[in-house]
């Protein structure tokens with residue numbers, strides 16, 4: 136399925152199973168790609184005659200490369216640059232804005248993504264559109280705690296180890312993750328800069344790497360990772376289908392794709408409140424806290440343009456993933472989609 140086809144936002148309503156997260160809700164819920172905004176290949180393509188002697192009518196050619204940036208219609212070549220500007224602009228206030236806007240709920244959603252992933256010892260994770268590192272840090276905490284529990288069990292089983300051996304086991308930094316590693320990949324230098332600063336301040340070093348790269352053209356070989364995550368990122372990508380194909384390519388056979396993204400609310404009352412909150416409150420908060428109304432208007436508009444749960448599930452299947460499922464959180468405000476490369 137080709138993403139980028141304009142949809143006016145009026146997606147068909149889909150009936151879904153009652154969300155498991157009501158309790159949570161009521162509690163609160165190939166090579167490097169030095170992509171420069173506006174300097175991408177589609178730009179070249181759009182300048183090139185599309186048929187013999189460029190015979191295809193211009194209007195048809197134009198329509199074929201249009202997409203959306205929020206509610207605005209833009210050319211595919213423009214979109215990447217606009218998205219880049221949004222995240223360059225919000226990077227410094229990104230974390231504080233998320234806590235303010237969601238009253239901290241985004242933290243719970245991200246924790247639930249990790250619970251769903253349930254990484255095994257030695258997991259190689261690729262976190263695309265990883266921004267300021269929220270998923271990567273959670274992953275490192277998770278695998279470290281997992282590894283410590285395992286070590287304690289082993290130590291208890293080997294009562295006859297010397298103190299030196301025990302101390303050595305605890306001191307070995309590299310080993311503290313049990314061989315697990317995470318690679319954060321994002322297209323935006325500013326977001327990565329903020330992420331690296333945060334990592335430094337919090338003492339994350341081992342098992343963590345940062346790479347500048349495009350989800351549509353990942354700078355990694357085939358069959359490299361056990362898990363691919365993308366949280367609140369895929370909505371911003373120009374060609375979602377290409378990003379999904381890339382996710383499939385870089386995963387090892389047996390690897391898992393996990394996507395946390397805004398989705399379609401399945402409760403009419405929540406939906407109304409959510410709309411009021413999104414359009415009346417979020418841009419105001421964006422202006423007051425980050426001095427940036429437009430970026431937060433883009434956020435709420437882009438959420439409405441993203442395909443609903445079932446449609447996105449089909450797109451993931453079209454990219455070659457199997458056993459694709461999704462789980463709604465907070466009445467479908469967000470959903471976690473999962474699929475396997477088998």
Ligand SMILES: COc1cc(O)cc(C/C=C(\C)CC/C=C(\C)CC/C=C(\C)CC/C=C(\C)CC/C=C(\C)CC/C=C(\C)CC/C=C(\C)CC/C=C(\C)CC/C=C(\C)CCC=C(C)C)c1O
Nearest residue numbers: 163229232233236237241367405408409411412413430434
């Ligand atoms: C530029 O692009 C971006 C920038 C970013 O900073 C972030 C992202 C990507 C996003 C994330 C990483 C996730 C974190 C960010 C968000 C969750 C912000 C986006 C949020 C929404 C679009 C709405 C969802 C909001 C929540 C889940 C927070 C809870 C609030 C509601 C569900 C709506 C409640 C609405 C009302 C009660 C009516 C209107 C409210 C007012 C006029 C008063 C102000 C309201 C509040 C402060 C909310 C408190 C109320 C409740 C918790 C009660 C809710 C009860 C019910 C709905 C029954 C990015 O791409």
Ligand SMILES: C[S@@+](CC[C@H](N)C(=O)[O-])C[C@H]1O[C@@H](n2cnc3c(N)ncnc32)[C@H](O)[C@@H]1O
Nearest residue numbers: 222264265266322323326349350366367368371
């Ligand atoms: C809303 S942030 C999400 C950050 C982080 N995953 C989180 O959950 O907080 C969206 C991120 O997607 C990145 N992004 C947008 N388009 C991208 C692309 N084509 N390839 C890689 N990253 C992209 C942005 O730079 C931004 O850092």
